[in-house]
Amino acid sequence: MSSPTPSLPSPMPRWRQYWVLTKPRVTQLAVFCAVIGMFLATPGMVPYPVLIGGIVGIWLLAGAAFAMNCLIEQAVDAKMKRTSWRPSATGEVTPFHITIFSIVLGSLGMIILWNFCNPLTMWLTVATFVGYAVIYTWLLKPATPQNIVIGGLSGAMPPALGWAAVTNTLSAEAWLLVLIIFVWTPPHFWALALYRRDDYVQSGLPMLPVTHGERFTLLNILLYTLILIAATLLPYIYGMSGMIYLISAIILGLMFLAYVVALFISYTDDLAKRTFRFSITYLSLLFAALLVDHYFI
Known part of the structure; x- marks a missing residue:
């Protein structure tokens, strides 16, 4: 009696392949921070056309940037367990189709932001796209272990984009929000890089845990926190x-610090993973607190 043939995993639906390329969970956090920036920029309600146009436009341009990131890192992603399943890495979506997809998303986002928000927001979002997809992904990430620090500004821009969508300016308050995300990014990302360090060794990317080791990375996480x-x-x-x-x-902040100190004292991959996950919760709750404080005091 012959043994049954093992079933192969079902192929990912085509729509989902493109959806995955936009890194929806990361995009969701970016858009959330942009929306908080919109509401903090005004004492009243954000006009609905600006709110909806800003959400859709920023989401589309962010998705375009992440799709381009997947294209640029296609070969690297194929080497890493964490990312080898992406349609760009498996070849299920070709570079040509990813490029067209990114151009279409980006163009639609630009049109929406120009018409429903203002040109400043559109150009700032385009600059953020270029900063992430080109300067960070293409130039900095393969070149220096400080890539996430130097290139972190592009990832920190969403609240400023939201602020600009409402006010057509960038005030000091907007830059304070950017600063928070900018400083949050290194400990957030390095926690991930620690428990995924074998992946990064395999990829050849010069991430801090690979180039400088665990203890130095933990010290930097503590200092940045x-x-x-x-x-x-x-x-x-x-x-x-x-x-x-x-x-x-x-x-x-004390909760985040407790995770980081515990990680510094006695490192485990599991604790690094929990620290990484809490860092996302931390940022979401912090910005939610800004919103609640803004409207209820």
Whole structure:
């Protein structure tokens, strides 16, 4: 009696292949931060055309940038367990089709932002696209272990994009929000890079845990977390938020610091993974606290 032939996994539906290329979970967090920026920019309600146009336009351009990222890192992704399943890495979606997909998404996003928000928001979002897809992914990521620090500005821009969509300007408050995400990015990403370091060794990318080792990376995570906690106090010090936000920022900061200190004292891959996941929760709750404070004090 012959043994049954093992069933092969079902191929990913075509629509889902393209959806995956936009890195929807990362895009969702970016758009969430942009929406918070919109609401913080006005004492009242954001006009619905601006709100909807901003969400859709920023989402489309972010998705275009992530699709281009997948294209540029196609060969690298194929070497890494974490990313080898992506349609770009498996070849299920060709470079030509990824390029066309990215161009279409980006063009639609530009048109929507220009018409429903303002040219400043469109150009800032395009610059963010270029900063992430070209400067970070293509130039910095394969060149230096400080890639996530130097290239972090593009990933930190969403709240400024939201702010600009409403006000057609970039004030100091918008840049404070950018600063928070900019400082949050290294400890967030390096926690991931630590428990995925074998993947990065395989990929050949010079990530900090690969080039400088575990202890040095942990020290940098700790230092950046302390800087982050200080940076999150600036909205209160500057006067753009009140006690609800301040208390939330302190509590969330201490929780994040507890993860990082535990990681520094006794590293495990599991704890690094939990630290990485909490960092996402941390940022989401921090920005939610800004929103609650803005409307309820």
